[in-house]
Amino acid sequence: MGSIVSIRDVVKEYSLGKVVVPALRGVSLEVEKGEFISIAGPSGSGKTTMLNLIGCVDTATRGVVEVAGQDTGKLTERKLTALRLDTIGFIFQSFNLVSVLTVFQNVEFPLLLQRKLNGAQRKARVMQLLEQVGLATHAKHRPNELSGGQRQRVAVARALVTEPQIVLADEPTANLDSVTGQAIIDLMKSLNQQKGTTFIFSTHDYKVMQHANAVVRLADGKLQGRETGEAAVAAALKGMSVAPVAQAAP
Amino acid sequence: MLQLFQMGARSLWQHRTRTLLLGAAIAAVSALLIALTSLSTGMRTTMLVSATTLSTGHLNVAGFYKVTSGQSAPVVTDYRKLMDVVKDAVPEIDYLTERGRGWAKIISDTGSMQVGLAGVDISKEAGFKKVVTALSGNLDDLAKPGAIVIFEEQAKKLEVKVGDRLTISAATPRGTSNTIDVTVVAIGQNIGMMSNWNTFMNGTSLRELYQLNDDTAGAIHVYLKDINQVKTVQARLRKVLAEKGYGVMDDDPRAFWMKFQSVNREDWTGQKIDVTTWEDEISFVKWTVDGLTGLAVMVTIVLLVIIGVGIMNVMWITIRERTREIGTLRAIGMQRARVLGMFVIEGFLLGLAGTVSGTALGFAFSAALNAAHAKVPVAAQLFLMTDHLVMLPTVAWAVFAVLFITGVITAVSLVPSFLAARMKPITAMSHIG
Ligand SMILES: Nc1ncnc2c1ncn2[C@@H]1O[C@H](COP(=O)(O)OP(=O)(O)OP(=O)(O)O)[C@@H](O)[C@H]1O
Ligand SMILES: [Mg+2]
Numbered sequence: 001m002g003s004i005v006s007i008r009d010v011v012k013e014y015s016l017g018k019v020v021v022p023a024l025r026g027v028s029l030e031v032e033k034g035e036f037i038s039i040a041g042p043s044g045s046g047k048t049t050m051l052n053l054i055g056c057v058d059t060a061t062r063g064v065v066e067v068a069g070q071d072t073g074k075l076t077e078r079k080l081t082a083l084r085l086d087t088i089g090f091i092f093q094s095f096n097l098v099s100v101l102t103v104f105q106n107v108e109f110p111l112l113l114q115r116k117l118n119g120a121q122r123k124a125r126v127m128q129l130l131e132q133v134g135l136a137t138h139a140k141h142r143p144n145e146l147s148g149g150q151r152q153r154v155a156v157a158r159a160l161v162t163e164p165q166i167v168l169a170d171e172p173t174a175n176l177d178s179v180t181g182q183a184i185i186d187l188m189k190s191l192n193q194q195k196g197t198t199f200i201f202s203t204h205d206y207k208v209m210q211h212a213n214a215v216v217r218l219a220d221g222k223l224q225g226r227e228t229g230e231a232a233v234a235a236a237l238k239g240m241s242v243a244p245v246a247q248a249a250p
Numbered sequence: 251m252l253q254l255f256q257m258g259a260r261s262l263w264q265h266r267t268r269t270l271l272l273g274a275a276i277a278a279v280s281a282l283l284i285a286l287t288s289l290s291t292g293m294r295t296t297m298l299v300s301a302t303t304l305s306t307g308h309l310n311v312a313g314f315y316k317v318t319s320g321q322s323a324p325v326v327t328d329y330r331k332l333m334d335v336v337k338d339a340v341p342e343i344d345y346l347t348e349r350g351r352g353w354a355k356i357i358s359d360t361g362s363m364q365v366g367l368a369g370v371d372i373s374k375e376a377g378f379k380k381v382v383t384a385l386s387g388n389l390d391d392l393a394k395p396g397a398i399v400i401f402e403e404q405a406k407k408l409e410v411k412v413g414d415r416l417t418i419s420a421a422t423p424r425g426t427s428n429t430i431d432v433t434v435v436a437i438g439q440n441i442g443m444m445s446n447w448n449t450f451m452n453g454t455s456l457r458e459l460y461q462l463n464d465d466t467a468g469a470i471h472v473y474l475k476d477i478n479q480v481k482t483v484q485a486r487l488r489k490v491l492a493e494k495g496y497g498v499m500d501d502d503p504r505a506f507w508m509k510f511q512s513v514n515r516e517d518w519t520g521q522k523i524d525v526t527t528w529e530d531e532i533s534f535v536k537w538t539v540d541g542l543t544g545l546a547v548m549v550t551i552v553l554l555v556i557i558g559v560g561i562m563n564v565m566w567i568t569i570r571e572r573t574r575e576i577g578t579l580r581a582i583g584m585q586r587a588r589v590l591g592m593f594v595i596e597g598f599l600l601g602l603a604g605t606v607s608g609t610a611l612g613f614a615f616s617a618a619l620n621a622a623h624a625k626v627p628v629a630a631q632l633f634l635m636t637d638h639l640v641m642l643p644t645v646a647w648a649v650f651a652v653l654f655i656t657g658v659i660t661a662v663s664l665v666p667s668f669l670a671a672r673m674k675p676i677t678a679m680s681h682i683g
Binding site: 101 | 257260261264265574575577578579580581582583584585586588674675676679
């Protein structure tokens with residue numbers, strides 16, 4: 001079974017004027033198809049940066065990022081965009097909904113871009129997803145009329161609507177109460193089990209980590225290792241492991 | 251494609267306040283452009299119609315007759331035959347008339363003045379009554395022998411009214427002096443400077459004054475359906491007349507009354523024919539028309555530039571503001587070309603709606619102004635040869651306004667959206683402001 005995501009010796013540096021800020025300092029990770037994997041780590045450790053690279057919205061300074069068997073560093077902008085549309089669903093940390101579109105239109109947008117479904121099919125698909133994230137009654141609302149948690153759920157629905165092979169989620173439950181958060185996790189988990197969708201998400205939430213078949217830990221731009229979800233949670237509960245919000249291990 | 255249209259329209263609708271404001275600005279520019287060009291076209295056309303009806307045709311077939319080589323008269327003999335030749339040679343003719351020409355002293359009980367005389371056969375002057383408005387009397391009475399029509403200003407100077415008699419004194423081609431008594435049958439409303447020195451009298455009486463026979467005319471005024479064809483028709487007429495055995499004078503772009511000296515110096519006798527254009531005969535009108543056109547073009551350009559830059563700025567800011575949106579669209583898989591397409595269509599729809607409504611507004615405004623019969627300032631009347639504003643909106647300008655402004659708006663929306671679409675999605679998404 002081949003890796004659906006393969007990261008090898010990836011370095012990402014941001015340059016702020018003359019200062020170079022290293023966000024990832026040589027990270028390697030293999031993700032198998034159908035995995036439900038969590039990236040843990042304190043704030044500023046590079047979780048978002050890593051997801052951005054896998055999601056093809058940013059490029060690595062050095063190293064190789066392969067997604068669905070393609071070396072993203074060698075793809076044209078056109079192919080990268082197509083990869084983003086057809087293979088990847090991205091739930092951004094700051095949601096990034098299109099403010100002028102309604103909830104329905106936001107979720108429908110990727111389907112419009114794909115041009116695979118007709119109007120009725122799109123409507124059915126969008127409404128089904130909105131139902132699942134509990135926002136069917138808000139289909140005609142604008143993002144600015146929603147709470148943070150509701151916006152997050154719209155972002156989830158938008159990422160899932162095309163039934164992509166890979167779903168990247170940056171803190172998908174951060175703004176949700178435990179009940180709603182659990183519903184979202186259940187939705188993702190069932191997609192993972194029924195359709196074999198690969199999920200890669202960053203989280204601080206143990207309840208989410210519990211469901212992960214693997215947890216990788218980032219600290220200061222470096223991967224600290226890989227463990228099972230249960231092990232990670234158990235370790236955290238014992239206070240032995242490095243809690244995701246605590247400072248990086250030496 | 252249809253889908254991009256949908257998205258563009260949707261986006262415009264979502265930003266409807268801004269769309270409305272920008273659309274209104276674009277409509278205002280278009281309306282202004284239409285109003286300005288209508289005014290300029292209207293005034294130019296009025297001027298041309300007035301001037302060419304009063305003292306020259308679009309083309310004049312005239313010339314000089316010399317009894318001796320040193321003495322010339324501005325007449326054509328056997329003009330009926332000449333008219334037939336012209337009619338045959340110029341299918342573009344709208345109508346043509348024959349005019350007598352003279353320059354004489356006109357005397358009333360209390361004063362006198364030097365004026366130009368035009369001898370007309372009123373029954374054949376199709377344009378005359380459209381241009382000249384009788385304040386009193388009846389223009390058709392010019393058919394009566396001894397009838398003269400003068401203008402308001404002249405009547406004031408001479409202190410005469412309809413029914414009063416005037417004496418005209420002129421030098422005949424034979425070198426003697428002759429006088430004739432005439433009756434004022436109508437007083438025309440002033441038509442700018444052309445009414446200062448022009449008068450119209452019965453054609454037969456004019457021949458009497460100058461002791462000319464019935465076959466002699468001053469000039470044949472030729473009116474074309476399209477005034478822009480004068481140059482080609484002029485060249486053709488010269489050729490045809492020469493072929494028919496007429497002596498044709500060399501092309502000399504001056505008014506006939508400026509040519510006496512040079513004609514008198516030339517060594518020939520008998521009849522020679524000259525074919526001139528309205529521009530030759532009344533060059534000051536041409537200058538005014540050109541000046542007016544130039545002014546209108548300049549004002550239009552300045553206006554377009556100023557307002558165009560304004561609209562460009564707003565469009566620019568609008569699209570920059572949407573950099574985050576563009577980043578998001580790119581991040582979820584919208585191709586650059588389609589992002590551009592969406593903004594171009596948005597710009598196009600906005601431009602089209604704005605210019606079409608603006609053009610309609612311009613037409614409505616022009617029609618309203620025409621209906622209102624707005625007065626022109628007296629000083630301007632002198633040049634414009636009309637007392638009220640005439641707006642003449644043209645389809646050509648309407649098409650230009652719609653295409654050009656829509657094109658500019660579309661092009662303007664292309665640049666910032668191109669810049670935004672070129673960014674990395676993550677950079678665009680985290681763009682502030
Ligand atoms: N656009 C940027 N320009 C400069 N530095 C950046 C940029 N984005 C991130 N960084 C830096 O890269 C490092 C990693 O940031 P990243 O956003 O990946 O952290 P994170 O793990 O997602 O944190 P959080 O849990 O707070 O979301 C940080 O030190 C951050 O300051
Ligand atoms: Mg982050």
